[in-house]
Amino acid sequence: MGMAITVFIALFALVTVLGFVAARWRAGDLNHIHEWGLAGRRFGTVVTWFLLGGDLYTAYTFIAVPALVFGVGALGFFALPYTLMVYPFVFVVFPRLWSVAHRHGYVTAGDFVRARHDSPTLALMITLTGILATMPYIALQLVGIEVVIGALGLTGPGWMGELPLIIAFAILAAYTYTSGLRAPALIAVVKDVLIYLVVIAAIVIIPARLGGYGKVFEAVPHDKLLLKPGQAGAYATLALGSALALFLYPHSVTGLLSADGRRTIKRNMALLPAYSLVLALIAALGYMALASGVHHDPAFAAGFRQYGANFAVPALFQRWFPPWFFGVAMAAIAIGALVPAAIMSIAAANLFTRNIYREYLRPGCTHIEEARMAKLSSLVVKVGALAFVLFLPQKYAINFQLLGGVWIIQTLPAIVIGLYTRWLHRGALMAGWTAGMLVGTWMAATQGFKAIFPLHLGDATFPGYAAVYALAVNLLVCVLVTWLAGALGWSRGNDPTRPADYLGTGE
Amino acid sequence: MTRASRGQRAFWYAVFLIxxxxxxxxxxxxxxxxxxxxxxxxxxxxxxxILVTALATALAYRSKL
Structure with missing residues (x-):
């Protein structure tokens, strides 16, 4: 294991240096929030590709998707239709957000909602949803690092065991503070090179040792190979709900708004499916772990006892890779956690600073104060996520992340529909958001924080993703209250944006 | 830059829906x-x-949608 740890630490040191050097890359005045938090909106196609890829396909994805496939089989593959549907959706809808944000200098989705619907209160709801959904997401990245550190055998008695995690996070916090969004963008390049290297090695070497892909699928128990009769609805709604939610997350919005043009975003929607293909192969690692029988190997018993199915991928790699390459693989996953964790904390900091601090606590603050507050709050967000993982059971992070998905999708009417029309009244959007949050949380809670809710209509039961059901309630309330608002003649406020602002000018 | 015509846009939206x-x-x-x-x-x-989606998105991009 000494060799693996040496390689791991060397790669970790490399990205640490990159993180600090990034401050000078395409240098800008980091005392402006759009420079620190959006890197000056100057990222071209290639950097945006790495940044969004590093942002969306997180370390937790690499651990949890194969773990789900390893545990439940076919249902775990919903990640495929999910990531596939994202691209046409974002291609059509989100260049509008980039254009209007560019035209009016919006840094967050909250900025847009505040202006478009003329409502600081609605913007506050959007902002709190974003921050609340992001915190457990960062915590999950830490869970990913924990599994990796455990697999490398870097454990100690009591709090000493947590020391590597704390050190990794302190380093991350330091370079995010000094370099802003430039740091994860630069590190994302290293992360992706390593991930692609590991995945290509895995899909070539491991099936060859197991006797080909046919043999891998033969080894999958029959009841896991296909969806069971009642699971098709769950599979489709999980994919749809996750696809609609993905680009409402603050870290996705930050990744999009840092692009240098709407064509860059569209071009990326044609290029990002490369990650989906990799994700499909990564999901298949779950079956390779089953076929390798790692869960019956006494050498991995302790790991499975502590980390459950999440240990499947580290065990698989340790079983088939030489020690030095196992170190590379573990470094790839750990660095894959640092990139999204950095972007998420920057996105949450942007939201807090723009839509709470400047709106309510210190209106008329200077741009220097604003940038300083964003940097400080990125630290607070990270300390909060670290405390989450150190002091609460791991299950909480997973449950909250699931709730985060149910919550963030409730911002869809205000943001996505708002990009097209102001027909929905601001009061209706608030009422719909409230209804969606309550119904979604209730649905998840009654199922012991499982994503799937069995909806009873008459005698029939429709199991489906709670986020989608709650969004339907949200939209229904939005429409009803809009009619009511029209009948009662409620004011709609003023909208500073013009239709042309959403289309962009000649590029 | 000229934007895609109405017919082109309708076509690509239909492809995406399928x-x-x-x-x-x-x-x-x-x-x-x-x-x-x-x-x-x-x-x-x-x-x-996924490959089909990637191809469709790339062609839609080239048609200046």
């Missing part, structure tokens, strides 16, 4: 046969459908 519609029609592809090199249909079809 892509999403097929992805959501789970019973359509929840089957083992026909297998490809020992891989059940459920898996290789979804993998292939």
């Amino acid at each position: 892509i999403v519609g097929v992805a959501l029609s789970v019973p359509l592809y929840n089957r083992v046969q026909p297998t490809l090199a020992g891989i059940p249909f459920f898996y290789w079809f979804q993998f292939g459908w």
Whole structure:
């Protein structure tokens, strides 16, 4: 294991240096929030590709998707239709957000909602949803690092065991503070090179040792190979709900708004499916772990006892890779956690600073104060996520992340529909958001924080993703209250944006 | 830059709707046969459908949608 740890630490040191050097890359005045938090909106196609890829396909994805496939089989593959549907959706809808944000200098989705619907209160709801959904997401990245550190055998008695995690996070916090969004963008390049290297090695070497892909699928128990009769609805709604939610997350919005043009975003929607293909192969690692029988190997018993199915991928790699390459693989996953964790904390900091601090606590603050507050709050967000993982059971992070998905999708009417029309009244959007949050949380809670809710209509039961059901309630309330608002003649406020602002000018 | 014509946009939106519609029609592809090199249909079809999506998005981009 000494060799693996040496390689791991060397790669970790490399990205640490990159993180600090990034401050000078395409240098800008980091005392402006759009420079620190959006890197000056100057990222071209290639950097945006790495940044969004590093942002969306997180370390937790690499651990949890194969773990789900390893545990439940076919249902775990919903990640495929999910990531596939994202691209046409974002291609059509989100260049509008980039254009209007560019035209009016919006840094967050909250900025847009505040202006478009003329409502600081609605913007506050959007902002709190974003921050609340992001915190457990960062915590999950830490869970990913924990599994990796455990697999490398870097454990100690009591709090000493947590020391590597704390050190990794302190380093991350330091370079995010000094370099802003430039740091994860630069590190994302290293992360992706390593991930692609590991995945290509895995899909070539491991099936060859197991006797080909046919043999891998033969080894999958029959009841896991296909969806069971009642699971098709769950599979489709999980994919749809996750696809609609993905680009409402603050870290996705930050990744999009840092692009240098709407064509860059569209071009990326044609290029990002490369990650989906990799994700499909990564999901298949779950079956390779089953076929390798790692869960019956006494050498991995302790790991499975502590980390459950999440240990499947580290065990698989340790079983088939030489020690030095196992170190590379573990470094790839750990660095894959640092990139999204950095972007998420920057996105949450942007939201807090723009839509709470400047709106309510210190209106008329200077741009220097604003940038300083964003940097400080990125630290607070990270300390909060670290405390989450150190002091609460791991299950909480997973449950909250699931709730985060149910919550963030409730911002869809205000943001996505708002990009097209102001027909929905601001009061209706608030009422719909409230209804969606309550119904979604209730649905998840009654199922012991499982994503799937069995909806009873008459005698029939429709199991489906709670986020989608709650969004339907949200939209229904939005429409009803809009009619009511029209009948009662409620004011709609003023909208500073013009239709042309959403289309962009000649590029 | 000239924007895509109304007809072109309608065409690509229809293509996108078909892509999403097929992805959501789970019973359509929840089957083992026909297998490809020992891989059940459920898996290789979804993998292939990602390629189709990538191609459609790339062509839509080239048509200046």
